[in-house]
Amino acid sequence: MPVSLARRMRSAARLYAVQALFQMEAQGSSLEETMSEFETHRIGATIDEDTYEEADIDHFRTLVSEAVSRQATIDQMTDRALVAKWPIDRIDPTLRALFRAAGAEFVGRQTPPKVAITEFVDVAKAFFPEGRESKFVNAVLDHMAREANPEAFA
DSSP, X not given: OOHHHHHHHHHHHHHHHHHXXXXXXXXXXXXXXXXXXIIIIIXXXXXXXXXXXXXXXXXXXXXXXXXXXXXXXXXXXXXXXXXXXXXXXXXXXXHHHHHHHHHHHHHHTOSOHHHHHHHHXXXXXXXXXXXXXXXXXXXXXHHHHHHHXXXXXX
């Protein structure tokens, strides 16, 4: 598989992971139910003449399952990166899902942290095209990545 295709599929997996984590929180759906829905009905599907991007399914599964299994740790990392008056439960649910997916990538060490930061800032731009949130996301993710992988920034 060409590098650019593999990169696009991992990027799509990150976007789908954020969407899945958001859906799980909003609907109270289970991990298994949500992953199955995404894999069967969304990833690579054609809906109303729109074809959704193919994704690296293994990366999608890893991000979502790690975000769920390590949610307490990831949320604590996020809280430490946020201003004291803004704990994670007070931020936008889309951003919360994004921080959890990125946190899963940081603690799982699947990708160099600087690459993951760039990728998730791009995801933030997809959800918040005005751009203000992407700067906030970059700052929070930088703090989280440095905490999870300090050796990558030495």
